Every structure is written in C-alpha cells, then in structure tokens.
Amino acid sequence: MADYLPHTPDEVAAMLGFLGMDSLDQLFAHIPAAVRLSQGLDLPAGMSEPDVAAVFERFTDANRATTTDMTCFAGAGAYDHEIPAVVKMLGSRSEFVTAYTPYQPEVAQGVLQAIFEYQTLISRLSGLPIANASLYDGATALVEALNLAAGATGRSKMVISSGVHPHWRAVARTFAKGTGHEIVEAPLKDGVTDWAGVDASGAAAVVAAYPNYLGILEDLTAAKQMAVADGALLVIGADPVAAGVLKTAGQWGADVFVGEGQPFGTALSYGGPYLGLFACTLEQIRRLPGRIVGETVDSNDRRSFVTTLRAREQDIRREKATSNVCTNQTLMAVTAAIQLGWLGTYGLREVATRCAQGAHYLYDQLLAIDGVRAVSTQPFFREFAVRLPESALGVLHRMADEGVLGGLAVSALAGGSDPSIDDDIDDVLLVAVTERRTRAELDNYVDLLRKAVS
Amino acid sequence: MADYLPHTPDEVAAMLGFLGMDSLDQLFAHIPAAVRLSQGLDLPAGMSEPDVAAVFERFTDANRATTTDMTCFAGAGAYDHEIPAVVKMLGSRSEFVTAYTPYQPEVAQGVLQAIFEYQTLISRLSGLPIANASLYDGATALVEALNLAAGATGRSKMVISSGVHPHWRAVARTFAKGTGHEIVEAPLKDGVTDWAGVDASGAAAVVAAYPNYLGILEDLTAAKQMAVADGALLVIGADPVAAGVLKTAGQWGADVFVGEGQPFGTALSYGGPYLGLFACTLEQIRRLPGRIVGETVDSNDRRSFVTTLRAREQDIRREKATSNVCTNQTLMAVTAAIQLGWLGTYGLREVATRCAQGAHYLYDQLLAIDGVRAVSTQPFFREFAVRLPESALGVLHRMADEGVLGGLAVSALAGGSDPSIDDDIDDVLLVAVTERRTRAELDNYVDLLRKAVS
Amino acid sequence: MMAAKALPGGRAASAPLLGHDIEPTIFEMSVAGRAAYQLRTTGVAATPLNELVPSTHLNPDVVPLAEVSERDLVAHFTRLSHRQFSVDLGAYPLGSCTMKYNPKFCDAVAADPGLNSVHPGAPAELTQGWLDLLVTLEETLCVITGMSAATLQPSAGAAGELTGLLLMRAFHTANGDPRRRVLIPDSAHGTNPASVTLGGYEVTTISSNDRGLVDLDALKAALGPDVAGIMLTNPNTVGLFEEEITEIATAVHDVGGLLYYDGANLNAILGVVRPGDMGFDIVHMNLHKTFATPHGGGGPGAGPVAVSSRLAEFLPGPKATRLADGTFDWTTPARSIGRVHGWHGNAMVLARALAYIDVHGGDGLTRVAQHAVLNANWLRKRLSATLPAAYDRTCMHECVLTAAPLKAKYGVRGLDVAKALLEEGFHSPTVYFPLIVDEALMFEPTETESLQTLESLAEAIERIERRAASDPESLHRAPQTTPVSRVDEARAARHLVATEDAAQR
Amino acid sequence: MMAAKALPGGRAASAPLLGHDIEPTIFEMSVAGRAAYQLRTTGVAATPLNELVPSTHLNPDVVPLAEVSERDLVAHFTRLSHRQFSVDLGAYPLGSCTMKYNPKFCDAVAADPGLNSVHPGAPAELTQGWLDLLVTLEETLCVITGMSAATLQPSAGAAGELTGLLLMRAFHTANGDPRRRVLIPDSAHGTNPASVTLGGYEVTTISSNDRGLVDLDALKAALGPDVAGIMLTNPNTVGLFEEEITEIATAVHDVGGLLYYDGANLNAILGVVRPGDMGFDIVHMNLHKTFATPHGGGGPGAGPVAVSSRLAEFLPGPKATRLADGTFDWTTPARSIGRVHGWHGNAMVLARALAYIDVHGGDGLTRVAQHAVLNANWLRKRLSATLPAAYDRTCMHECVLTAAPLKAKYGVRGLDVAKALLEEGFHSPTVYFPLIVDEALMFEPTETESLQTLESLAEAIERIERRAASDPESLHRAPQTTPVSRVDEARAARHLVATEDAAQR
Ligand SMILES: Cc1ncc(COP(=O)(O)O)c(C=O)c1O
Numbered sequence A, B: 001m002a003d004y005l006p007h008t009p010d011e012v013a014a015m016l017g018f019l020g021m022d023s024l025d026q027l028f029a030h031i032p033a034a035v036r037l038s039q040g041l042d043l044p045a046g047m048s049e050p051d052v053a054a055v056f057e058r059f060t061d062a063n064r065a066t067t068t069d070m071t072c073f074a075g076a077g078a079y080d081h082e083i084p085a086v087v088k089m090l091g092s093r094s095e096f097v098t099a100y101t102p103y104q105p106e107v108a109q110g111v112l113q114a115i116f117e118y119q120t121l122i123s124r125l126s127g128l129p130i131a132n133a134s135l136y137d138g139a140t141a142l143v144e145a146l147n148l149a150a151g152a153t154g155r156s157k158m159v160i161s162s163g164v165h166p167h168w169r170a171v172a173r174t175f176a177k178g179t180g181h182e183i184v185e186a187p188l189k190d191g192v193t194d195w196a197g198v199d200a201s202g203a204a205a206v207v208a209a210y211p212n213y214l215g216i217l218e219d220l221t222a223a224k225q226m227a228v229a230d231g232a233l234l235v236i237g238a239d240p241v242a243a244g245v246l247k248t249a250g251q252w253g254a255d256v257f258v259g260e261g262q263p264f265g266t267a268l269s270y271g272g273p274y275l276g277l278f279a280c281t282l283e284q285i286r287r288l289p290g291r292i293v294g295e296t297v298d299s300n301d302r303r304s305f306v307t308t309l310r311a312r313e314q315d316i317r318r319e320k321a322t323s324n325v326c327t328n329q330t331l332m333a334v335t336a337a338i339q340l341g342w343l344g345t346y347g348l349r350e351v352a353t354r355c356a357q358g359a360h361y362l363y364d365q366l367l368a369i370d371g372v373r374a375v376s377t378q379p380f381f382r383e384f385a386v387r388l389p390e391s392a393l394g395v396l397h398r399m400a401d402e403g404v405l406g407g408l409a410v411s412a413l414a415g416g417s418d419p420s421i422d423d424d425i426d427d428v429l430l431v432a433v434t435e436r437r438t439r440a441e442l443d444n445y446v447d448l449l450r451k452a453v454s
Numbered sequence C, D: 001m002m003a004a005k006a007l008p009g010g011r012a013a014s015a016p017l018l019g020h021d022i023e024p025t026i027f028e029m030s031v032a033g034r035a036a037y038q039l040r041t042t043g044v045a046a047t048p049l050n051e052l053v054p055s056t057h058l059n060p061d062v063v064p065l066a067e068v069s070e071r072d073l074v075a076h077f078t079r080l081s082h083r084q085f086s087v088d089l090g091a092y093p094l095g096s097c098t099m100k101y102n103p104k105f106c107d108a109v110a111a112d113p114g115l116n117s118v119h120p121g122a123p124a125e126l127t128q129g130w131l132d133l134l135v136t137l138e139e140t141l142c143v144i145t146g147m148s149a150a151t152l153q154p155s156a157g158a159a160g161e162l163t164g165l166l167l168m169r170a171f172h173t174a175n176g177d178p179r180r181r182v183l184i185p186d187s188a189h190g191t192n193p194a195s196v197t198l199g200g201y202e203v204t205t206i207s208s209n210d211r212g213l214v215d216l217d218a219l220k221a222a223l224g225p226d227v228a229g230i231m232l233t234n235p236n237t238v239g240l241f242e243e244e245i246t247e248i249a250t251a252v253h254d255v256g257g258l259l260y261y262d263g264a265n266l267n268a269i270l271g272v273v274r275p276g277d278m279g280f281d282i283v284h285m286n287l288h289k290t291f292a293t294p295h296g297g298g299g300p301g302a303g304p305v306a307v308s309s310r311l312a313e314f315l316p317g318p319k320a321t322r323l324a325d326g327t328f329d330w331t332t333p334a335r336s337i338g339r340v341h342g343w344h345g346n347a348m349v350l351a352r353a354l355a356y357i358d359v360h361g362g363d364g365l366t367r368v369a370q371h372a373v374l375n376a377n378w379l380r381k382r383l384s385a386t387l388p389a390a391y392d393r394t395c396m397h398e399c400v401l402t403a404a405p406l407k408a409k410y411g412v413r414g415l416d417v418a419k420a421l422l423e424e425g426f427h428s429p430t431v432y433f434p435l436i437v438d439e440a441l442m443f444e445p446t447e448t449e450s451l452q453t454l455e456s457l458a459e460a461i462e463r464i465e466r467r468a469a470s471d472p473e474s475l476h477r478a479p480q481t482t483p484v485s486r487v488d489e490a491r492a493a494r495h496l497v498a499t500e501d502a503a504q505r
C-alpha cells in the first residue's frame, strides 16, 4: 500500500462530517449501484517505490538495444545525438516539467518566453516566418499540414513523395480516413521522387522530404514548379539538423515546413515523446494548427508573452477549429530551445557537418565490401541506404550480437514493399551516422558488416 | 581546447584597449619575470566534455565495489540507505547547489531557512537544545568537540573510548598535535568501554560512542558519572539513524553530541562529502564551532533567518575564534533536512528498526556457522562484529567475487591492532545491515560466508 | 538579425527573487563568436561539406540561432524557470486538468537509459523489456477501464479522441453503414467537437438539463440511424456524474450507435466505476492527468484508447503483443485503422504512468478517486457562500462554481477572481469553462492537496470577496505581485509578433 | 511540539513569483499521521525492537521530526529554492569566493553510481578506479602548483590551512626545533589566524604598506629563529600580486621558516605563475573556488594541500598511491601526521575538480586566469569614478574598491551599496573585507561573466550613486524588492532562536 495522499484518518472523518457523510463510499452514493464496482480493481496491491524500481529493472534488463550497450547507427528521424548535462539539467527543472499549458500568462512567462524563442528558432531553421508551439511528432505534423492545405485550397487530393518516411505516410493514410483526403504517393526512382509519375492536378498539397527518408537530397525545384502550376501548397518535411546547413524549406519555396524535432535535445525514448515541428507562410497563419505564443505588453507596458490567435483553437472554435490539438509537446519544445541555445549558430552547423562526414566515410567503406551495393546514385546527407546480399534484418541481428545496432531494415520501416524501393526491399539497410560516432566505431562497423555478409 | 569563457577575441581586444594594453600577457607584466611560467602548465590540452566522460568511464569501470554491482554490507559510519528520487531532485536544485554561504540574508532565505530546519532536526535527534549548521564530517566534528571542551574547562586531557570509530580517534590524534591535547584511549572489554581502566581526573572531555563503532550499545551511565565527577564534559558520538529510537545523547547527559550525517540522504560517495553533526547545551553556545542560523525579523517585521553569533567566528575573532571553519557542508545539511522531511517522525523510526531487525537476523544466522564466533556478549543495534576462523580481508575478497561487499575488516579500519579488540584483530569482520537489505540478500550472505570459511 | 547591443546574461533583475525587469530573449543576449557547445573528438576526417554535398543543396547563408555562453544559457533558462508557476510550487486547482503532484520517482524511472536510450526502430528481439512494459500497461489500463484491448499510440487526449472516432468509423464502415453524426453534450470540451470534424462526422449538440446532466429527452430526440455515436465524459465537465448513464447507453446502442468515453475525468472514478461497465465502447485516457505524468507546460501527454472486444480488431498497429511462448513481438490487428503515431506513442509518458499505477496498485487507485472527490466536495461546500456551485449537490473530483453573484453585486468577474487568486499564492482555477455556466470557475483540487491547503484557498477567496466589496477596482488590476501584471491578450492577437524577427521588424 | 494548527503546504505565496509572504517551516506544516516515506519490502521478520535491544537503550518518547506529504515536502523546498540567489540565476561577484559558473557536466560526473555509490571502506582492489582518479588529481594539482606531493583529505580551505600548519609543525619538530610564531599579513583572511592558533602557533601580524602589499621591512623586523613560517595568499586579499615575493621567500627561508600559500586566490595565477616557483613550501587549494565545484550554499568544498619534496614524508595518510605494476593502493607516508578526515576527503568534490581540469587542460586553465584578471581590471577601471580602487593599479582576479567617497559625500555606506545592488539584479560584492580597507567592496567578477554583464553591473552602480545623491535615505532601506527586506542581524544574536523549539518557547 503506497500513495501520495496527505489525508490522515482524522482529517477524512472531519471532512466527511462537514459534508454530512460518514464514509468515503457515500461520496459515490449517487452513482447507480448497477454500474459500480463492488470489489475494486483487479490489480495487485500498491508497492513501494523501491519495489516498483525492482519491477522496472526487469524491463530495463530485457532491453538489449540501449545506446549504453550498443553503438547506435539507427536513424529514420530518431537520432543518437549528444545531449549535454546542461541541457538535461535545465530541461528537467521542475517549473518547466510540472506546469500546465500557460493559461495564466502572469505566472507563466517562463514557459511562454521559452516557446517564443523556440518559435523563432524553428522559423529561422525553416526559412518561414511563423512557427507554432509544437505538435505531437513529425508524422502528425504532416497530417496537420495536409489539413491546412485542404483548408487553404478547398481541395482534398494530397500528392506525397514516397521519400517521405513510411511511418509518416502511414499516419497520413490513417487520418485521411476521417478527413476523406485522397492520398497519392509518388514513387522514387533511383532514390529520388519521380514527380512525373503522378498527376498533381487538383491537389491541395505536394509533399516532399528533404533529405528523404533514405537520406537522399532531392532537388525540390520540380516539386515547387508542380505545386505552383497546380495551385497546391508545397509541404516540405525536413531533417532539422540538416537544416543547419542545407537550403531551408523556405528557400525551396515551401508553404509549410514540418519536421521531427527529436534531434534537438530529446533522448531516443523508444519513439516518444518527440516533437512535431511546424512552420508556414504568413498567408496561412489563421490556419496554423496548435498553440502560438505572441509578444504583447502587460498593464504596465512591460514586454510580455501570451498564447495568441486563440480563435483558431478547439476550445473556442469547437467543430470549426483548424485542429483538435490541445496538449502538445511543450516540454520538448522548451528542451529544443535550450539545446539549440547550447549548440548556437555554429554548433548546429558543426553537428550537421560531422554527421555528413561520418556518413560519407562509412558509406564509402561499405560500398567497398563485396556484395554491398548502392541503392541510388544521388547525393545523400547524413543517412544512407545500401543493398546487402541478403536480408538486412538477419545482418542486423548478427551485428547486434557484437554490440552494434547497425541501422534499420527498410522493409521493417515500410512494413513490406514500398514505392520508394524498386527492387527487393528486404535486403535494404538504412544507416545513420551522428556526430557522436567515432572513427573507431565506424571502422568496427565496417568490419562487422563485412563479417556478417561474408 | 574547451572552456566556459564568454569572451570573443573582439571583446578581449576592446577590454585590453580600455586598459591601455595590447595583450593578455600585459595583465601580468607586474609579476617578476623570474617566477613566471614561460610555457604554461605541463598538462594535456583541454578536451571536450564527452571526451572527458570517456576518461571517467575508465575510472568507473575500474570500481568494482559499487552498490549497483555489489550488495553492500559495509558500514562504519557510511551506510547504504534508501535515497528516494524526490530527495535527490530537491537536493540538487541549482539554487541550493550553486549558492555561496548566505552572506546576504535578503536573497538567501532559502538556504537559511533550510539550515534552521536542519538545526532543529539535529537538536531534536540529539536531545540537546542547539545544533550548528554542519561541520565537515563526524571525525572533525569530534575534534571540534574536544576543542570546545578544552575551552570550556581550561583543560587539555581527553579521555576517549576506543569504541569511537578508529578513524575518528586517528583524526583526533592528528589535530591534538596542534592543540597540544593529551589523548587517553579507554580500551574495550567484551566490546564495551572499560572506563575503570583509565584515569579521567583533570580531563576536559569524556568521549563515548553510541552505538560504538562495533555496533554495540554501551550503557553510558558510568561515562556520565565519571565526567560529572571529574568536571569533564561528556561528548557522545552517536549514529543519527539509531537516534530515531535509542535514548538521545541528551538523555544520557551529553554536553556535546557529534555524529556522521551521511545516512541522511547523502550517497556513499567514497567517503565524502559527508556531514558533521554537532549539537550542545546552551551553556556552551558561545563556544559552538561553525555557523549558526538564527531567526529574526526584517525591517518590515517579517520572520527572517540570518547567520548569527558571528562574533565567535574566524572572520571576526581571527586567532581567538572558537574554530577555523568557514566553508562547511551546507548542501549536505540541506539534503539531510529534506531526507528527514521525507522520512518524517515515523519513517526514521521504521528505518532504524528495520536495520536492527536485519542485523539481528543476520547475526544469528552467522553465529550458527561453524567457526564464526561472537566478539562480545553485549547488545548491538544495526551493525555487529564477528570473529572468523581466518583473515577477514581474505573472506571479503572471496565474497566480493560473488557480488557481495561483505563488510569491513576491522584491522583495516583500525590500521592494525587496536585497544577495542583484545584478541587477533585480523579475523574480525564488521557487518552492517540497512533497511535496503532483503531477506534473500541476507540468506545469500550467510551462504557465501559459510562457503568462504569452510 | 542579432541584437545590435547585446543584453547582459548575468543580470538577474528578471528573477522575481530580485526584481521585476523583463528577461531578455536569448537572441538579445547573443554575441557573435560566443559558443557553448562541446562535441566528442571522433577522428573522422573533416572533409569540407561542399565536397560531400552538391552546392545547390547548401544554404549560402548561415542560419542565425543564438550565440551564448553556457553560463548565460543556464542563467537565462533558470531565470525563466523562476518566472513560471508549477505544481511543485503550490496548489494548481485548474479544473479539467488534474494538476496533482507528480511523483519524482516516475521521472527517475523515465530517466533510466535502459528505457530512454532505446531506438524505437530497433528490432523487437532487442527491446523485449519495452514490449513487455507496453503490454503490461495495456492490460492494466483495460482492467482500470473495463475494456478488452487498447492502443498506446495517441500522444494526448485529443489524439486519442480522433483515434477513437476513426475506430468508430471503421466499425460502422465494416458493417456497411458509415453513418453521419456524432452527438456531443453542450458542456463538452472543445477537443470533442474538433475531433468529430476531423473524424469526418457532423456534430449534433445535446443540451444539458437544469441538473447539469445530459437531457435524456433531448438525447433521444437527436438519436437516429445516422448517429454513429455519442461522446461523453463521466463525470461530465461540470464535475457531475451522469446518473442516467445506463439509460443513455441503452438509447444509443439501440440505434446502433457507439458510446465514446472522454477519459479526461477518469481520476474521479478509479476503482469506483468503469467506463466498460457503464456501457462505453471506446475510452481514451489522459495519462498525463489521471496517472500523474507531468504536464510539461502543455505537454507531452499520452492518450491511449481502450475498446470493447468488438472494436479490438480495428485498433491502430503495430501493437506490442505477448506471444504464446512468453516473448513479445509487434503485431497488427486484423482490420487495423493503421498508425496514428510516428512510432509507438509517447513511450516515456507511458512508462511513468505504469510506474505510478504500480506504486498505487488497485487499492491505491481507489483511494486516489475517493480523496479527489472528497477534496472537491469539501471545497464546494466550504465556498458555497462565496462562490456558489453551478449545480449544488455532490460533485465528483471537481466542482464548477460561479462568480455570477460577485459580478452582480460588485462588478467583479470570474477572471478578476482568478487573477486575484494568483496574488493570494494559488494558481487560478479554470475560467469560463464549461461554456454553459455563467462566470464559471472550475476548481479541481486533486487528491494530493491537503485539507490545510484547501482551507487556506477558501480563506483566500473569502478575502477576495471582501476586497470585491471594498475595492473592486483593485481586482480589475490584479495581479500586481507577479512578474508581469495583467497581460494584454487582445493586442497580441491584433499585432501578431510570434518570433523575435517579427519583433525586430 | 507540532504546530497546533498546521499551515498549508500548497499555498505558494512565499514564492517570489507570486507574493511576499514568509514560508512556513516544515514543522509548521506538519500534521500527525502524514508521511512521505516508502521503503523496500525486504521479507525480514518485523521483530519488535524491544526484543532485540534492552529497553534501557530505547527512548521512551518518540522524537518528533515532521510529518508531511511528499507533495508538501516538494512544495516547501521548491519554494525555499526560489527564495535563494545562486550563480545559476546571475552574476555573483563576491570577492575572495570565486563564484564562477559551475559546469553541469562536472555534476553529472559526480552523479555517476560508478563513483558515488562506492563505499569508502571497500578494499583498494575493488576501488581501483577511485584510487586512479585520486592519484591523477594529486599529480595534476602538483603540476598546477609546482609542488611535489599532495594530500586530498582536507574538506575545505580552512581544513587545508590547519593541515598545512601541522605539516609545518611536523617539519620543524623533526628538525628538533618546533618554533613558536607564524607571520600573517594584516589583510589576511580570518581562517589564517584561526588556523594558526589551532596549529599551536602564535600569530604575528605584519602590516601592509601603502601599496597594499606586505611591508618588507616590517616582515624582516618580525622574522627571527622562532618563526615557523608565514602564511600568504598571492595575489593577496586586496587582489594584488605580492611583487616582492622572492625577497619575502628568501627572508623567511633565511631564518629557517616555511612559506605557506593560501590558495583561495589560485584562480588568478593558473598557468601564469606557480606557488612552488615563488618559493612556497606548502599550498592549500580551494577546489570549490578555482576548479568550479559548486559551493552548495556554504559547502562542501575541498582543500587539498600540496607540499615541496622536503615535506612530502609528513603528509596525511593513507594516500592513494600508484604502484610499480600500474595498480593502486593506499600507503602512508613515512612520518605522516596522520588522518585529517574520516575517510579520504570530499571525494565527489575531488572528482568534479578533476573533470573541470580535464575539460580545460593546461591551455584552458591559463585562459581562465587571463580572463579572470582581465574582467577584474576592466571592472576596476570602469568603476574608478564611482568606487575608486583601494590601490589603483593592475589587480589580479579581484579588485577591492572603496565606498568611502560615497560615505563622505552622501552618508551612504558600502553595505548600502551592496544591498542596493541586489535590487539592481546582482549579488553583492564582499563587504568590509579585507579589514584594512575602509568601506571595502571587493568584487571578483570571475572569468565566466561577460563584458555585457560587467558593463551592466557598472551601470547599476552608477545608478546607485545617483540615487545616493538624490535619495540617500532610500539606500539605507534597501533592498525592498527581495523576499525579505533588510534583516535585523543584531536581534538574531541578542535573542538567539536557532531552532523551531526555541522559537516556540
Ligand atoms: C474534458 C477534456 N477532454 C479532452 C481533453 C483533451 O486532452 P489533451 O489536452 O490531452 O489533448 C481535455 C484536456 O484539457 C479535457 O479536459
């Protein structure tokens, strides 16, 4: 029996007395007996914290793929970047952690200003003038972008490059069942989108990924031209780390930028909570989903921050809202602001550059292995796919036994075959390299893979 | 090359310019060239934090005796108690961690009030009306107690039970070289102090340990009588956890209480920083070493806290100060207040009781092993000594190979033979049991020891 | 884009401990050439980027973030934290939000690298601990709600709602009868109608009766064969238990509709009554409320959705599944609606929730509900002379009071009371929700606040009432003791400045 | 002993974010029957204590601590933390204290169970990592100070001083000539004379000359065969380098005395000049100052003492030692003075210091000193019109200014300036130390504060000067923006209330 209740038996009795009751059960007397539980919940009794810790040790012991036990080459939107002690410490300050949505701005300037700074950072990285205060993750941010495009154009056809992360496409397909959007996937050819292969007429959005999920850098000029020609919005899903050096979504002409913000200070966390990044042009501002913090003044004319443009939101507009999002991922947004503050202008560039350097070094070494083949001739950035002489999953397991998480099997990501890969998908391995990977780790990887495929 | 400096080269140049200088070296031009370093320090170049983390991994990997890797039965003042997440979190709040001594009370009420609460808690646990804001550790707290006694009595002879921790006695001997105190150690017989064996006439202090370092509960009536008879102060060094249920130092008639506060929320920490506890009678208040926080009011008559009785301290009284202590162990004192707040009145009693229960269970099992013998027939509390059929150190090493830190060799603690143990000291093992030790761990201990000595 | 003259990072005048200045933005503190980052030495050759990537892809400009020292970074965000209220500072009786104390133990669990350093794409064989945890949590949530299967993917309550509506749609579609409308009481939270729209349904609003409950006649009148279902929260958003829930369930089921339970208020009924037993088919939970995972200033949350057996085959996938041999793998339900999250949901929030549930156990969860309801009722009654309850009878874990009498007597509105309460040392309750109550002030004390805290809150409100009588003007100006005084919300919307760059223009 | 009526734990009016109330003590919040603790289930039989221990040993009474919920515990200490200034909030230019930014990385190192869960009595074979760390740190500190061996046992600077004096005594005693006096400049820190007394020596005070340095003639006059040594800090406590250090060293050595270096000011000379090279025989370091281990509100610190080769055999023991085979063990120097700490010293502080040193390296430590000195000189010059330097020439890492002109002109004292600075968003400098300077204000900006912060500090002081001119009264009443206003220190000493129980009486 363990809990965090302050009530002593005397106090409970006194409180019940005040209410004219003599048992806690009486508080629930108005609930029809027919639906009430007679026996309480069929769950084990409460345990003390140290006892629960012992239970959780069973879970942690059974997780082999921790970054402390395995060198991580897995990516696909979730990366093993450096998170310094200072960012962990600041991001876990209890004022940020245990606050609610900043409904009372007079006592929430801390979170509000941090979000304002976050919005500024994401706006700059996206090359677009306005960013929101976060969405759930990259995948659902894409869904919100499609909804925005539908609202902006009055159309419902969505042309999506299959260079977009397979999970994101899957999520878009799921939510399209509610919105009724028609989703058209543009296949990849040689690793880049074959826009010519799809018909974008009447489309609300053209969606491209940059780099695409195979790590490949696509020239987005054609996507932009197509969007303009067909009156669609251009939505770019971009790697926010690469955004430190690559052309911004704005520079490619995007109307909407979406991204997965995990690389900015959030641990791998088995996939969540992550951080949905979202930015757009000023034209779309009244359709922007989620919360936005704006600058204003207080009654003494001091600069203050407050959530603004509330009239778009569900609590006011109800069924006509631009989005149903209420709780978002503020803590991750605050953490991203802190991590980007730590990295600074040149730190982010350095991280992006080192990722690319490591990835290219590894790629070159791997292609020198007998039987390992390129999937594309196109340029890539910090992640790449290679074709192995056998199933990628099998190779991954053999490498895992040697302490390396060698990447991700594209077939597992895609859940089977996929328009992004024209040949046998089972043999394709996706490898990510971050700034944390040392030369020795890369060389070890090469050795292990060579052994695994020979 | 890594550091935490904010200065840009431009700023350095501008600042030097303001000073009429053109290089940083010029700042040091007034230092005689003869003593200046020409080449800088002969140390490796700076490394980034993650690189240093890799260096430290070598250290942590080479430490086998962590509580995560070995079940800990070692004690002697340093115990493996539960420290809950909530205490770690609160105790590591940066306001407490990165503050200096509260010299400006208007902006230091946080630390000051926490110390006030700490003083209250230690006063209650010691049964004495006043406690200071902390000293370095138990051993140096004892030294301060001796100095206080010398000041109070104008005498310099110190009668110390050899039931006092051997390290404390060693520290007392060291500092006595400066103060000129004569230290007389009273031997133990059957594990309790043989007061009759020493002459306390002309003594400034009679010092007893409760329980003594072998875990044994001595009746302190005789010590008190002797102190009263000879006009000496009674100093009791007590286990603060046991103080949750045992007679207080005050109840035994102590003039001064000293103790090691590590069990109150401080990790084993390889021995430091720990926490020197110190309390005394009101009579001795002007001789109390170290800092004291007192209650007062501000100019608007609001309750406030401030360091007080400063006239005792070194910064004011200089060579006549009661002690030279300046920096103490405030953070550990604050942590102790938090941990004691978490434990509360009954939690501390429960911890003390469980320690005793585990220790007695284990003791009974061990004495049933062939060749394992009692060291004393006296009652003990949460720690006990047993005599093994062979060197305790050898047994400890064999148990360590099975993942158990089986206690401490008394010979190692004492640094050789000691008046506390009359027979061969090498075979004596000191075993501590905390509330964290499970029945399964105790039973495993018994099995391992049986194997080790058979 | 950097501030012309950088503002000092070391001046602490914005920390309420010292002063009332504003805190500069990190951009205003930025100085070209400063940096805080330190990276590992890797030994990888530093090939110039333009040798690796065609220059058409490289941004010719440097994207300016901020350039600050680690010291200033720490000072800045530490000061911001001092300008932020949180549960850890004091009572936070925001109705509908369940701002209970979040045990630090759960945060410690989530900080363990054995959980939080695992890549979500790692093969199931290498992450058996995580799959075990997820399956255990799913099973546990099903016991708590009385349902038979659940998805843990949704990231928050609203995401759970939409997932639930897509399940509703999948169910009806599979029956060859997609239907058109979803009923929602007029007191519902805004996410409910918004989710209905995104689920492709039309909203039909059901009015509440004068007892604050669903008007059964209005409900029946609205029902028909095109009704896909109804969304309810029970207790509802005025904190009252829908006593006719069985009748409602029967009526909806009779026309072939499904019952959706908005679990935001689950805290009130833990171990007392289960949505499944009340006839609900779909339940989302707000783990960040009921199971005390900290709200993070607005997120993250987690909004698992549990369903009755007839809906289980539609659940999102892949799902962590216990296999016959005791190991775990990912499987996808037969007619799954697909993924609703980029990976497996907000895993670290899920882990915290399981730890919280394990500490409490079945007995502790029941105590949670009992004491939450006890606190709310005590406060309701204690305040009855000052802020009468909108519906004056036994409430559940929260109570909706009204400042209408204060407005009538003194011209002091609910918002004024809320702001004045900040000056009294408490976070404000939820104001102006639910919309059906005039001058609503919705208090949810939660079970972790003590009687002393509640009494002190009540006394504070009584002081505010006296102030309303003697100096109502001062309440319109409240709060004055906070880092900023009343904020001009209208101006923020009129003059949108949502980034530093907009501020510079 | 518990408060009759408990005060609420959830009211946050004492958090400066909201209000200016006082924070109740934990005892005032206590309610009989509440508890926060949770212990492991062990399976050990719960034998009643009086069956294990004779009842003569058991306290017949329950010692009352406090009885609070975990929620109130968190709220209380979180609010206390908001009532506390710290480096992480802003600049803390306390002279002599070196309140630089403490890298969080070092704290993370010290939080590793691989270091902090090790029992200090575990055999050396099981703690080789720790011994390696300690040996490495000792070697590193010797390089930094130019000495040949060190002890890491002393817990703080003052403990280091006393240890050093005992080494001095052991040295002379071994030479059959214990001696009697230790010389100390009149500007010395109070710990120096106090330590001398405890070391069994008499203090002879040496006056400073009008340049703020040791008066060489006075020194020579005081020297004699009974002088055991001299304690100096260089730079001295007015922030000036003792330029005649070689002459001083020679004079002291000539009479057979030893030179003791108080390392509190080591930050100024890292990589620039070493105590060993100046002729010092014994050096203590304040790791918590120079090597940025956080001060913890007054501790813990660490005060290692390094010595020249002729003193090495006297060092405290046991010492971690590198053996010929590359492993490590504890050894005790031949003529060791014995232990000065219950175990091995403040190990976690030592670990932090080594991490800090490793990050900086030799090059970085030199930069630390250079920039610390640059900042102090810039500030000294920048403020020269308002608060003139006590000795107006190049200082080291700190500068002693004087408010004497303000006192003369406006009746405003140094203390007033210090208090007013709090209202301006800065921690105060050290006031009234060293004692030899009238109305001393001792600023140590440290190297981690930026030019912008220094400029802003200077502007704040200029504003205070203008306020002194226009409204000096207001300065006597400062600070008013802080949680409590000026505190009545005299009353605290007059009416000693050092525990809750004394407060109740
Ligand atoms: C009644 C009710 N339903 C739904 C929600 C939405 O939950 P979330 O904010 O997690 O999306 C809330 C949250 O405020 C709520 O109070």
Ligand SMILES: Cc1ncc(COP(=O)(O)O)c(C=O)c1O
Binding pocket: B325, B326, B327, D096, D097, D156, D157, D158, D159, D189, D191, D192, D233, D237, D262, D264, D265, D286, D301, D302, D303
């Ligand atoms: C010059 C000087 N010497 C010695 C000390 C004493 O150091 P500690 O406080 O660590 O005992 C100090 C600390 O304030 C100091 O400034």
